[in-house]
Amino acid sequence: MRARYGDVFTVGFGPTDVTILGHPRHAEHVLRDNADNYQDKGGMHGFRAGHYPLMRTGLATVTGDSASWRQQRRVIQPALHPRHLEAFIEVMVEAIGDRLGHWPTTAESERPIDLEREMTRMTMHVIGQTVFGTAIAPHEADRLAAAVRETFDYTWRGAAAMSLPAWVPWPGQRRYRRAIETVHQGVAELVERSLRHGDPARHLVAALWQASRSEDDAAAARGYVHTEALTLLITGYESTAAALSWAFHLLSRHPSVLETLRAEVDAVLGERRPTYPDLARLPYARMVVEETLRLYPPSHWIQRRAASEDEIDGFTIRAGAIVAPMIHLIHHHPDVWDDPGRFRPERFTPDRVAERHRLAWIPFGAGQRMCPAEEFGLVKSQLILAQVLQRYDVTAVPGRVPGIRVGTNVRPAGGVWARVTPRRTSW
Numbered sequence: 001m002r003a004r005y006g007d008v009f010t011v012g013f014g015p016t017d018v019t020i021l022g023h024p025r026h027a028e029h030v031l032r033d034n035a036d037n038y039q040d041k042g043g044m045h046g047f048r049a050g051h052y053p054l055m056r057t058g059l060a061t062v063t064g065d066s067a068s069w070r071q072q073r074r075v076i077q078p079a080l081h082p083r084h085l086e087a088f089i090e091v092m093v094e095a096i097g098d099r100l101g102h103w104p105t106t107a108e109s110e111r112p113i114d115l116e117r118e119m120t121r122m123t124m125h126v127i128g129q130t131v132f133g134t135a136i137a138p139h140e141a142d143r144l145a146a147a148v149r150e151t152f153d154y155t156w157r158g159a160a161a162m163s164l165p166a167w168v169p170w171p172g173q174r175r176y177r178r179a180i181e182t183v184h185q186g187v188a189e190l191v192e193r194s195l196r197h198g199d200p201a202r203h204l205v206a207a208l209w210q211a212s213r214s215e216d217d218a219a220a221a222r223g224y225v226h227t228e229a230l231t232l233l234i235t236g237y238e239s240t241a242a243a244l245s246w247a248f249h250l251l252s253r254h255p256s257v258l259e260t261l262r263a264e265v266d267a268v269l270g271e272r273r274p275t276y277p278d279l280a281r282l283p284y285a286r287m288v289v290e291e292t293l294r295l296y297p298p299s300h301w302i303q304r305r306a307a308s309e310d311e312i313d314g315f316t317i318r319a320g321a322i323v324a325p326m327i328h329l330i331h332h333h334p335d336v337w338d339d340p341g342r343f344r345p346e347r348f349t350p351d352r353v354a355e356r357h358r359l360a361w362i363p364f365g366a367g368q369r370m371c372p373a374e375e376f377g378l379v380k381s382q383l384i385l386a387q388v389l390q391r392y393d394v395t396a397v398p399g400r401v402p403g404i405r406v407g408t409n410v411r412p413a414g415g416v417w418a419r420v421t422p423r424r425t426s427w
Contacts, residue, residue, distance in 0.1 A: 007329075008315045018322045019315070020301070022329035024336060024357040026312055030304055030325055031359070031367035038304035038323070054151045054180050055231060085379055086276040088130050092380060093273050095129040096122060096387045103392065104420055112397045114415035116245040119384070120145045123237040123244070126380055131232045132194040133203030144186045148234055150179035152409065187230045191222075205229055232373070239298030240377055242409055244384055245416045247292040250343045252396035252418060257345060261288055265386050274383055282386055287345035289381040293363040295343060297327040298409045302365050327362055336360040392420040
């Protein structure tokens with residue numbers, strides 16, 4: 001794409017033209033240096049049109065310069081700040097260990113499992129315990145994940161349909177609406193369970209409820225909690241499950257990287273459970289996660305709308321135009337990344353990170369609207385990788401190579417199939 005069109009080009013996305021930006025300096029201009037001109041995420045235009053009905057006006061979708069966004073950020077960001085992570089580590093470790101307790105025994109290890117499905121269940125379970133303070137059973141996770149996948153897969157068609165009247169039939173529209181209903185119903189049930197039975201000291205929904213509750217408008221407070229809990233659920237499980245699925249796929253095909261990671265896990269943890277101080281002692285696990293997110297970022301691009309006319313690398317951006325720093329292009333730019341298609345976690349040593357453009361790696365966005373749960377997601381992935389490899393040998397199933405499924409994010413098509421063999425029996 002870059003070889004044919006360069007670093008800046010415009011594509012039609014349904015009724016909307018989107019200007020694609022493919023260099024880190026473009027992302028820096030839009031998301032930091034001239035961010036005041038690009039506060040608006042674009043509303044019901046471009047790429048966001050297809051999933052806006054699902055996400056509503058949560059922190060991930062609300063306009064950046066609005067009072068609503070500032071209020072939502074003030075409520076959520078403190079709870080997700082890295083200094084509060086230590087309180088969640090024990091909950092995460094317990095939840096991961098609980099799911100691993102359902103993985104195959106030695107006698108069952110010849111039966112392949114789909115790691116994408118298992119990572120979805122595991123990350124959903126972790127989110128259940130940390131966000132809602134309650135378990136999300138495998139059948140609930142499967143139902144919610146299938147519905148979210150349906151809405152994400154509809155994104156491309158939905159963007160094209162936004163220019164049509166609501167009564168015009170459109171392929172997949174009924175499934176899309178049913179899927180949205182399924183997700184919202186599932187989240188409503190989780191919120192209700194959380195507020196009734198969850199441990200308020202161990203989950204985020206209680207913090208959201210306490211911060212938003214008003215004696216004269218309890219219904220509005222509950223609606224706010226629902227919307228933000230839905231945002232935390234979807235952004236918290238979907239991107240992590242996809243990244244971990246790709247990570248195990250990459251590790252199974254790069255044995256030297258797998259051995260280096262396993263040696264680190266064995267040296268640091270042995271057979272004991274991870275603790276908060278262990279995170280700093282597992283740097284290679286984090287580098288594997290970061291390199292996976294470079295190759296397979298959870299989002300295609302970061303959409304913004306220009307408030308006034310601008311210029312980027314000599315390309316005129318008219319007022320009202322939709323622009324999008326394309327994460328995949330930035331993560332593979334040859335000016336920044338040597339041999340960008342290769343899987344090399346060593347790219348993320350502190351020295352190498354310091355040498356790169358600061359927006360060369362942006363899987364969680366950048367600037368004011370950067371995802372507040374970045375550290376939460378990275379730590380969750382780091383712990384899952386470490387705990388899986390602590391207990392299991394993971395080997396790919398010959399001939400079962402996942403394809404790429406493109407929707408709102410990039411997921412493995414056909415699953416990530418592997419055989420998992422217990423390494424120890426003392427758990």
